[in-house]
Amino acid sequence: MLAVFERLALAAGREVMRVFRAGCAVDSKLDSSPVTEADRESEKIILAGLRAAFPEIPCVAEEEASAGILAPDLGDAFFLIDPLDGTKEFVNRRTDFTVNIALVRHGVPEIGVVFAPCTGRFFSGRPGKAEAIEINDYEIVDRQPISARAGMVPLTVVASRSHNTPETDAYIRALGAAEIVSVGSSLKFCLLAGAEADVYPRFGRTMEWDTAAGDAVLRAAGGMTRTLDGAPLAYGKRNQSDDEDFANPHFIASGKAAGPA
The missing domain is CATH 3.30.540.10 (Fructose-1,6-Bisphosphatase, subunit A, domain 1)
Incomplete structure (x- = not known):
């Protein structure tokens, strides 16, 4: 396949x-x-x-x-x-x-x-x-x-080029990140998977087709994508009470060692 x-x-x-x-x-x-x-x-x-x-x-x-x-x-x-x-x-x-x-x-x-x-x-x-x-x-x-790396201190954070938010900025400040890498699309997950960055916080809207492929690569490399309550981001979400089909909640993607969620 x-x-x-x-x-x-x-x-x-x-x-x-x-x-x-x-x-x-x-x-x-x-x-x-x-x-x-x-x-x-x-x-x-x-x-x-x-x-x-x-x-x-x-x-x-x-x-x-x-x-x-x-x-x-x-x-x-x-x-x-x-x-x-x-x-x-x-x-x-x-x-x-x-x-x-x-x-x-x-x-x-x-x-x-x-x-x-x-x-x-x-x-x-x-x-x-x-x-x-x-x-x-x-x-x-x-x-x-x-392979995703264990988080280095201070962390390298990858952020959206076109969809940044005040919540994302606040999260990055709380991490005390040394470097912020700005890139578009699902390449953000791949930078984590390839040990080029440590954390990707997303406090803006995404759909499942935006994230699934990159998330699959990240998980195969030993990382994980979790919702803000710590649960793995799930796919196939339909009939959601608070959003349309296949819409994602906010999430934090990370390498083998996560920053605070």
């Missing part, structure tokens, strides 16, 4: 970069968030590939979900797809947007890939094994195992 994820992420990333170089119109969805041809074409590639390879597993993809296209029952396992995580980065011609594909099983992000086609950074994770993948012309040429 991971090999299929990797192949589809590379194919989708190639299409994203075609649109990035050519330029495209930017539309707004009902929630006022941006969407582009790159989002739509990337999602088509990924969904076609997943549904051909695994027709029995439901797919939850950002653009289909925005259009109200969802399986009535997700069962014990389903795919979560964000065809272009960091659309704001993409639109603003920044480089840290990603293609995200994940398998969720029993509420846990179990397998995931995160591909940043503009920079070539590519990460994968499955239970007990996380890797940084080297590519050349959209072909995999090498793999290196990665």
